[in-house]
Amino acid sequence: MPAGVVKASLPVCQSAAMCEPEEVSQQVWSTWILEAIRKIRSQKQRPSVERICHAIRQHHNYHEDVVAEHLEAAVKEGSVLKVFNKGQSSYKDPGGMQSRTLKIEKGLDLTKVVTKAVRELGERDGSSLKSIEKYIRQSHTVEETAENDLKGALRMAVKRAVSRNFILQDGKTFKYNYNQHNPALRKKQEASKRLSGSCEDFNNLPKCLKIERK
């Protein structure tokens, strides 16, 4: 934890156009960050911390660390969603998907949702029920009632997900079970379940299905 927050991290105001005379609120930062993310995504690239910093610094003259700080704050605040994908962190606009409504009802099974949340959170030491809940609230519009609230549903779902081996419990936290969800393994498991294999060759076909386009 780097301490000195009150360091001289002021922008190098050489050009007036580069400087914001206003007191840049966290809300403004979130806007900038979301803009950056949109831009990067439109370039089909990963919105990583580095790229987001870079994109913002093209318009605002702040030190990278300052940008990174505000990015973190935005994540905490919930205006930016941090996800773990393909081995690295990415950031996305929650608004893009919050149209997804999650209506908590009696029979509803949140196993899949929980599993996905744990995977996308990608926390090294596992994710607590708390952070899972937070993540789901950020990525969905949750409709709940006093009898059927998200937290309760999650408790059940987590339990089921663990027993189904979708996720692994480690004390108070949960981790994604990459073995259970490994595509290759899954194929084999499914195959050996249904048929009793002699079609391994069949699954082994190369990509000779290349279709000429254009």
Place this chain on the structure above:
DNA sequence: TCGTGCGCACCTG
């Protein structure tokens, strides 16, 4: 070199 654009492979639902 730097910013942008994009084909395509890869996942996941």
Place this chain on the structure above:
DNA sequence: CAGGTGCGCACGA
């Protein structure tokens, strides 16, 4: 099978 994601590379300024 559809839709999202991002690597790797090519292209123009």
